[in-house]
Each structure stands twice: as C-alpha cells, then as structure tokens.
Amino acid sequence: MPSPSQPSTGERRPRAMVIDSAWRGLGPGPRALSGPGGAPLTRTVKLIVLPLIVRPALRPELAADFLDAREAEQLDALIRESGAVLEATAQWFALLKRTRRALGIVAGNPQDLYFQRCFELATEHGAPGSGADAVARAVLEDVVDASGGRTVEALKEHLADAARRARLDAELTAAWDGREAVPGAVDTGPAAEVLDACGAAGADAPAFAAMVRAGHGSLLGRALGAAHPADVWDRADVPPHLGLTAHRVPPRPEVGRSASTATLPAPLDRTLFERLFTVLQASPHRERLPTVPELVRREVGRSCAPLGLYDESLRVTVVLGGRLAVGLDPLGAGTSAAGSTAAHRIVNSRWRREASVLRARRMTVSPRPDPDGGVLNALAQDLRTPWAAYMRRLWVRLHGRDVRDAALPDAASAWGVLDGVARSVMMDHRARVRTALRALSAAAEPAAEPRSA
Known part of the structure; x- marks a missing residue:
C-alpha cells in the first residue's frame, strides 16, 4: 500500500518532488537541514539525501529525474526510515x-x-x-x-604583502599584454550539433571532441578580447559576452584584497582575490586544492587566458552553454530561433512546468499593474533574460573545475554540467519566488484584533 505522501496512481513523478514530500513528512526533527518553508535545503539533498541515503550508484532505478509509482514509494520509504x-x-x-x-x-x-x-x-x-x-x-x-591553510583568511594574508602584490601586478600586466586577441567572426554552429546529440538519451556527440581539437573555446575568448564580434549567437538582442563582463571588452584583472558574495562583479571582471575567494568558499574538499601560493600563481595565468579558463574542454563548454543560454525560453514567448535543439526542448519544457513560471507568464500578458509593488514583476523579468543568470553560474562552475584540473572528457560529461546548471538556476528562481510570496502573504495578513470580553 502506498505511503500517505505518495499517490496511488501509476503516473511518473519528479524525483525532487518525491524527496520534498517525504522530507516534509518527517516533521520538525531535521529543521536545521531544512529551508524556511520546510523543504530540504539544496545542499541537504546534494550532500546527504542523494549520496548517503538514496545512493543511486547502488540503486540505479532511483537515479532518474522521474520515477514510477513503485520507485517513488521506495524512495519515500528510504527517507522516512532515515528520519531518526x-x-x-x-x-x-x-x-x-x-x-x-x-x-x-x-x-x-x-x-x-x-x-x-x-x-x-x-x-x-x-x-x-x-x-x-x-x-x-x-x-x-x-x-x-x-584544509591545510587553504582558507580565505590565508589568501587575504598572502595578498597583504606589498612586495608580493607589486610582483603579482607586474605578472598580470605581462600576461595580459602577451595575449593573442584575434578579431573576427566566431562560428558557434557546431555547438548546435552537440546540444542536439546531448539531448538525445544515450547519444554520442563526436562533434564535442572536434570542437575541442579545433579550439572553438579559445577562438571565442580571443575574439571577445579583441572586440565584440557580431551575431555570435544568431541573436541581436544579447551581448556576445552574454553578461560575463560588464564592459565592451573584459578588463585586465587586478590583484584585489577583499570580496563579498553579495557584490561580486561579472565573472570576467573579478580580481584575483575574488576569483579564488569563490573557490575557497564553495569547495567542500579544500584539502584537494593546491596550496594558497600555488593557487595564486596559477590564477595569474588563468585570469588572462581566453574566457578566464585554462582547459579547452571547459572553454568549449562555455560555447555550448552560450548556445543553450540564448535559446532558453521559460515563458514560451518563442522570441528566439536559437532554441531548436533537443537540449533546449528538455530544459525549456522542464522550466515551463514550474508554477512560478506559469504565474510569471500570466503577469507578462496581464494589463493590470503588479499588485505587489514590483517584487514578483522583477522575478518575472528575470525569466525574459535567463541567459544572464545561466552563464554566470556556468562560468563559476567551470572555473572551479579548472582550478581542480577536472576537465570534461566527452559530450556526456559536458551535458551533465550544462543541465545541472539549468536545474540550479531554475531551483534558485523557484526559491526566490516562494520567499517573495511568503513575504507578501505575511504583509497582507491583517493584524489580529483582540477578542472582546
């Protein structure tokens, strides 16, 4: 007999929804691992539920994004049995x-x-x-x-030395001046072939290896460093750099001495300190990173390399990500012909099923003013330019892999990153909508009136 949190129908259910439902059924016990609404935190799912409870490697039937009724019931039971x-x-x-x-x-x-x-x-x-x-x-x-001293504090102390900062500044100048900036057209056409193959289950994409061999990522980085090439993505309404820099041409990196997650600039505009700050903050296994002096030494060259990355497979994944990003259409507006691959269809269909997206779509066609003073309208606007958040998050993830020397060997591994970033952006938007709705609901509740005697 199905558990109370599982439906008795034979419909397939998103695995994330099954996890959320089972988690809420645990009650307030794991509150420190939950968000304000009672759902498990993203890191709870990523670091605890999936690897330590679900263990998809041992239970491959639970590794899919959508589960049959029996598999959903099995997953629900695993989480509930782990309640204590x-x-x-x-x-x-x-x-x-x-x-x-x-x-x-x-x-x-x-x-x-x-x-x-x-x-x-x-x-x-x-x-x-x-x-x-x-x-x-x-x-x-x-x-x-x-952590072996691989901390933000150690980085701050390392870069506080005036002589060292002067030497690093000179090295940055030399590396930047030695770049090969090549203006001209950039062909991102092969990326569509890779994305079409990636979107097909089990399909191979030899075009990915061909793009790496041909240096398509380096070509894009060098073109962006020289001048903005026209029509890179077959869309005139997006900048060629897709928001990776706030400037017409990325500026030479500075050394820097502080950073804040709330005010980080665009990826290609970050200082040496800001680039390594995000790595040291986000890495759960810092003992596997190089030491701070080695991190800094390598980052000097990396920050001046095409697209701010060393590895060509990661640069090519930026090209693939750009091609995917400009075809993202959560609202179903159909404004871009770029989203015609199998990968686009997968990501866009998933996004359009989101309740927050459905509400945003209604808001974009409603003649009435936004009743909440603009909070939800701003979130709806984010869905009109989804490529901005997508590319920013993709670059950060690829940069982290580059620092760890974790190349992407084939199209399947590249698609895993591209699709994972899409899910992450979607879940982040969902969480922000929920937070806004909770705040608006709380503000709308009338103050409780005292009862008369």
Missing part, C-alpha cells in the same frame, strides 16, 4: 555551528564542511549526548587541519 538519523544529523549540525562560533572559526560554508560529517556522527553515535562537545571540537579541528 536525519534528526540526529540536524542536532549534530546545530552543535557544530555553536562550537564553531565559540572557537571563532569563520572560514568556509558550514553546510559544505559539516553536513556529511554530521551524518557520520549521527550514524555512529545517534543524537549528541555525553561528551558530544568534545567530539564536536575534535571534528572542527580536524576539518581545519584538513
């Missing part, structure tokens, strides 16, 4: 955060650093009990030691 260990995981995470604050540790994202450690602690010890404070302190010290 997830509640204990949340308690360990709360304890580690309190201990972290007491020790004055500020480096890194606590979710990235501690989620999986907390699950291990919950599996081994259950909920925190006697001696848990000492265990938490030992785990935090172990994580700090494992």
Whole structure:
C-alpha cells in the first residue's frame, strides 16, 4: 500500500518532488537541514539525501529525474526510515555551528564542511549526548587541519604583502599584454550539433571532441578580447559576452584584497582575490586544492587566458552553454530561433512546468499593474533574460573545475554540467519566488484584533 505522501496512481513523478514530500513528512526533527518553508535545503539533498541515503550508484532505478509509482514509494520509504538519523544529523549540525562560533572559526560554508560529517556522527553515535562537545571540537579541528591553510583568511594574508602584490601586478600586466586577441567572426554552429546529440538519451556527440581539437573555446575568448564580434549567437538582442563582463571588452584583472558574495562583479571582471575567494568558499574538499601560493600563481595565468579558463574542454563548454543560454525560453514567448535543439526542448519544457513560471507568464500578458509593488514583476523579468543568470553560474562552475584540473572528457560529461546548471538556476528562481510570496502573504495578513470580553 502506498505511503500517505505518495499517490496511488501509476503516473511518473519528479524525483525532487518525491524527496520534498517525504522530507516534509518527517516533521520538525531535521529543521536545521531544512529551508524556511520546510523543504530540504539544496545542499541537504546534494550532500546527504542523494549520496548517503538514496545512493543511486547502488540503486540505479532511483537515479532518474522521474520515477514510477513503485520507485517513488521506495524512495519515500528510504527517507522516512532515515528520519531518526536525519534528526540526529540536524542536532549534530546545530552543535557544530555553536562550537564553531565559540572557537571563532569563520572560514568556509558550514553546510559544505559539516553536513556529511554530521551524518557520520549521527550514524555512529545517534543524537549528541555525553561528551558530544568534545567530539564536536575534535571534528572542527580536524576539518581545519584538513584544509591545510587553504582558507580565505590565508589568501587575504598572502595578498597583504606589498612586495608580493607589486610582483603579482607586474605578472598580470605581462600576461595580459602577451595575449593573442584575434578579431573576427566566431562560428558557434557546431555547438548546435552537440546540444542536439546531448539531448538525445544515450547519444554520442563526436562533434564535442572536434570542437575541442579545433579550439572553438579559445577562438571565442580571443575574439571577445579583441572586440565584440557580431551575431555570435544568431541573436541581436544579447551581448556576445552574454553578461560575463560588464564592459565592451573584459578588463585586465587586478590583484584585489577583499570580496563579498553579495557584490561580486561579472565573472570576467573579478580580481584575483575574488576569483579564488569563490573557490575557497564553495569547495567542500579544500584539502584537494593546491596550496594558497600555488593557487595564486596559477590564477595569474588563468585570469588572462581566453574566457578566464585554462582547459579547452571547459572553454568549449562555455560555447555550448552560450548556445543553450540564448535559446532558453521559460515563458514560451518563442522570441528566439536559437532554441531548436533537443537540449533546449528538455530544459525549456522542464522550466515551463514550474508554477512560478506559469504565474510569471500570466503577469507578462496581464494589463493590470503588479499588485505587489514590483517584487514578483522583477522575478518575472528575470525569466525574459535567463541567459544572464545561466552563464554566470556556468562560468563559476567551470572555473572551479579548472582550478581542480577536472576537465570534461566527452559530450556526456559536458551535458551533465550544462543541465545541472539549468536545474540550479531554475531551483534558485523557484526559491526566490516562494520567499517573495511568503513575504507578501505575511504583509497582507491583517493584524489580529483582540477578542472582546
């Protein structure tokens, strides 16, 4: 018999929806691993639910994005059976955060650093009990030691030396002046062939390897460095650089000495410090990164390379991403002929099923003014230019791979990144719409009137 959170029909359900439903059925126990609305955090799903509970490698039937009724019931049961260990995981995470604050540790994202450690602690010890404070302190010290000084603080200290900054500035100038900027037309046509093959299940795309051999990514980077080539993406209404820079031509990188996630500039406009800041903040396995001096040394050359990347397979993936991005059409407006590949059809159809997108589509054709003062209208506007958020997130992800020397060997691995970024942007937009709706709902609720005696 199906569990209460699962339908009795034979319809296929999105795996994400099954996870969300099962998670909410756990109640308030794992609150520290949940968002304000009660759904599991994105990192909870990525770092705990999928790799440690679902384990798709051992259960390939649960690896698909859409599940049959039996598979959905199996997934639901796995999560519900893990309720006790997830509640204990949340308690360990709360304890580690309190201990972290007491020790004055500020480096890194606590979710990235501690989620999986907390699950291990919950599996081994259950909920925190006697001696848990000492265990938490030992785990935090172990994580700090494992980072090997690969922290934002270490980066800040390394770049604070005036002589070193002067030397790095000279190296940046030399590397920038030594670039090969080649103006001219850029042919992104082969990208459509790759995207069409990527969108077909199990299809191979030899054109990807051909694009890497021909240096299509380098050609685009060099053309953007010389001048804006015309009609790169077969769309006159988007800039050739797709928002990767706020300038007509990307500027020479500066050394920099500070960064804030709230005010980071466009990817190709970031300083050396800002580029490495995002890597050190986001990497859950910093012990695998080069040391800070080596990170800085390599980043000097990388920041001046075409598209700000060393590896050609990653540069080609920027070209593929650009071709995909200009054909994104969440609102179904049909304004671009660029979105004609199988990959576009997959991503656009998924996006158009989103409730937040359906509401935004109604808003774009409604003659009435936005009743909420513009909050939701601004979110609807984001769906008219989805390529901007997509390319920014794609570049950050590829840059992280470049720093870790993680090339993309074939079209399938490139498609995994491209599709993953599309999902990430979509989920981020969904979360922002939900936050806005909650805020508007709270503001609209009339103040409770006292009852008369």
